[in-house]
């Protein structure tokens with residue numbers, strides 16, 4: 001807060017919190033009077049602590065937990081049936097760790113703030129993944145109306161998506177978000193573009209492969225395997241020779 005004024009310090013907020021948290025904190029009403037801070041026990045009207053009210057408070061919490069609220073944002077996010085890299089991306093977005101140009105600018109990196117794809121607006125994650133015309137074409141192919149919520153803030157949008165769509169659709173939407181961010185990085189770092197169809201195909205294939213890999217009853221076809229595949233064993237090198245072992249997945 002600004003010292004001696006009844007205002008939030010919005011600039012400090014932008015450095016310390018992600019868009020979602022900043023929006024939630026800014027919506028907290030401030031008192032119209034200025035008093036010195038003091039400790040208040042909210043279990044009693046007098047504001048003074050009593051053992052009796054603490055006991056009732058603990059009992060209330062325990063009863064509340066029995067009918068626990070499972071609709072929390074993070075709980076829903078971690079429960080998504082999508083590859084971990086998709087969850088990791090969403091987590092980084094919500095924490096404000098994804099290096100879009102507007103985020104880099106907030107961290108005092110000297111850089112132009114324009115979107116590397118259209119070069120017309122300040123690059124935000126909401127623009128990249130939701131409102132940019134290329135992203136809109138992607139959502140159009142999937143026949144998903146993802147323009148939800150009044151705020152053009154990704155975290156708020158994601159929260160609305162979690163509420164509005166069923167598990168399958170949320171899985172597709174979030175995996176496509178991952179593919180859109182990947183395409184953006186390919187453009188920035190490798191100067192490689194991608195078509196709308198190729199991006200959607202990649203995202204859906206990635207999700208399908210991951211889903212199949214989770215299913216222990218999934219029948220993996222062995223038709224494409226050749227006799228002897230999978231029967232290789234490591235053998236130690238001959239004397240006075242060096243063997244180089246390479247892990248293709250690292």
Ligand SMILES: [Zn+2]
Pocket residue numbers: 115116117118119120121127132
């Ligand atoms: Zn753009």
